[in-house]
Amino acid sequence: MDNFTQPRNTTREWVHGLTALILGLFLLGVSSGLGVMKSIVDIWGSLLSIPEYPAVIMREMYLGWRSNSIGRDKLNEELARLRNENAKLRMENARLGGGAGLLSEDTGGRRARVTLRAPMSWWSEIRIDRGEQDNVVQGMPVFSRGWLVGRVSSVSPMSSWAELITSASLMIPAVIEETRELGVVAGDGTGAVLLRYIPVGRGVRAGMKVSTAMVGEQLPPGLPIGQIAGEYTSGADGYSTYRIEPGADMSGFYTVSY
């Protein structure tokens, strides 16, 4: 009967609850700037990869079954494989010519699953489930359906982080294939991909293809990035910036190849 007349005292719960909330806020506040958090995330991801393995296998089986039953998907995969192979040959060509030399052995066309894409760095980086054990090397290009989406920025034994072309800090020398104008591809950090430093009045039009240029040693030349979508700004310094429509769907890929 007491239960009817005496409301339950929840003071202890509130003290513990508020402590937990403050602790959560503290973690949220300080951890985004801590480099060690990335290591903790990686370790936890590696530990979970063991119980998650059956789910990964089942997903692979499902995707395999689906692509077999849908002819167009199969053709698209074949196209992506051929594009990867083409990119791999270009890289090998560049390596033999004293170029980038990004790969130490044949790893082209292998698929990796995106295991983390943090909301706060959504347009900057992704984590994939392949690492040193799978011959992933820092600097390697990462593709989605044969289109360049980023570059491997750090490698752990079982996972790697790749910086995306939408990141403001990844700058890639690029060429407009139709005009051979050189520029720099960089993201703005909010989803847009821009081609900068193109001299004004060079007849650049929407639809022209953009790929990596044979400048610098970051990436081999000829890796497809996307196409010109339109002029973004035309600076008073004589250079224009163009908006690029990436070939890959930058907000909706769950697997990549390298």
Place this chain on the structure above:
Amino acid sequence: MLLTILWLVQDLLTVFIGGGMQIPGLFMLGLVYKLLIDEGSEDSLWAIWSAFAGGILWDLRWVGIPGFFTLGYVGVVLIVIQVWGLIPPQGRVSGTGLLVFALLELSQLLPPMLPILILGSLGGTTGLGFMLIQQAYSLPAILICMYVYLRHIRNVKV
């Protein structure tokens, strides 16, 4: 043990779906359900710290920064404790179904809402779109959980 299994199942389903759809928050459904049927414990501290641990581990796995789901999970548990504590045990009969539904729904609504409120959007998905999809996928799980709860209440009364 049940909560650990639910957390893992939620994680495995998320891996299996691979971002194709939103997975219901099974861990929080289980936690709220346990809170609702728990009448023997003196307090519910276990629920607060279970929510805290589950939230941190989920953040570390799927968000990359601990705090977002941690706050949401603990917030839900505090609200459930407060609201449910207002009803005397004798009054917790099948007539409270609507309230149970509201509390279970809250467990699915609040945690994913916090990252959207703080960040504005999740990648290419707008906040509102994400929320609607999440809630639509959660509804069957909420209804099943509610059914299990009502059955439990009926059995206890009998």
